[in-house]
Amino acid sequence: MCGRFSLAEYPESIVSALIGSEVEFVPRAEIYPADQVDVVFRGGSGNELASMKWGWERSFSRRPLINARSAEAWDRKTWSRAMRECRCIIPASGFFEWDENQPKGRRDKYRIEPAGEDGFAFGGLYEISPAGEMFMSILTTAPNPKLARIHHRMPVILDRDGYDGWLESGTREQIEYMMRPVHDNRVRLVKEMA
Numbered sequence: 365m366c367g368r369f370s371l372a373e374y375p376e377s378i379v380s381a382l383i384g385s386e387v388e389f390v391p392r393a394e395i396y397p398a399d400q401v402d403v404v405f406r407g408g409s410g411n412e413l414a415s416m417k418w419g420w421e422r423s424f425s426r427r428p429l430i431n432a433r434s435a436e437a438w439d440r441k442t443w444s445r446a447m448r449e450c451r452c453i454i455p456a457s458g459f460f461e462w463d464e465n466q467p468k469g470r471r472d473k474y475r476i477e478p479a480g481e482d483g484f485a486f487g488g489l490y491e492i493s494p495a496g497e498m499f500m501s502i503l504t505t506a507p508n509p510k511l512a513r514i515h516h517r518m519p520v521i522l523d524r525d526g527y528d529g530w531l532e533s534g535t536r537e538q539i540e541y542m543m544r545p546v547h548d549n550r551v552r553l554v555k556e557m558a
Contacts, residue, residue: 366431366486366502366519369395369459370475375483378455379404382485382527383411394460397430403500405452405490406531416452416490416498432489434503434520434543438536443501446489447539451530452500453522454486460556463514473556474514479549487520487530487543508545510553521546 374389382404395401395418403416419428422442429442437443458478462471478484490500503520511518520543522530530542 366459366461366504366517367397369454369456369486369502369519371395371401371455371457373457373482375455375457375481375485377481378453378483378485378524379413381524382453382455383413387413395456397428401454401500403452403454403488403490403498404531405450411531414498416500418500418502420491420499420501428499429501431504431517431519432501433517434487434505434540437489437503443489446491449533450490451539452488452490453527453530454488454500454502456484456486457482458484459486459519461511461515461518464516465514472514475554475556476511476518477552477554479552481550484519485522485524485527487522503543505543505545508548508551510548510551511545514553518545521550 371392397419399418400415401418402413404411404413419430421428432443437447459476461474487503488500492498504517505520507518526542
């Protein structure tokens with residue numbers, strides 16, 4: 365988790381709460397690792413929207429680092445500076461998981477959608493390469509009981525009143541509180557047809 369997410373519908377309330385202006389929107393049913401994604405981060409003049417590549421590139425990994433476990437990120441060299449200084453928000457209309465209780469190759473695919481909201485605001489981390497290229501990674505946390513039936517992780521999903529606190533440098537305790545699993549009533553699981 366989270367290896368694929370969606371921006372099939374525009375999460376207007378999230379984007380307007382973060383940057384207060386309209387953005388050009390192209391629907392994307394599924395976003396894959398290494399795709400370019402619109403991400404909100406705190407720039408010099410306030411919140412900014414930038415296109416970032418999904419996945420940090422590191423010499424020790426053949427694959428991009430698309431996720432960071434929230435419980436470990438503070439103390440891992442790869443993520444610790446970004447946890448303190450470079451947090452971002454990734455707007456999404458949903459994400460996908462495969463039922464890990466089933467055999468590989470035959471796992472049911474689920475789309476996880478917001479219940480009663482127009483999207484999710486994933487908590488993430490970003491970095492800027494020496495060449496100026498921007499990369500992001502999605503933070504994950506333990507699943508809520510509903511998602512735990514199919515998978516052992518879920519993305520950090522931020523509450524609307526926590527957006528500013530997430531993007532500003534808060535205390536570790538404040539940030540950790542924001543990374544708890546969301547309540548079951550905020551997500552809906554939809555089994556994808558094969």
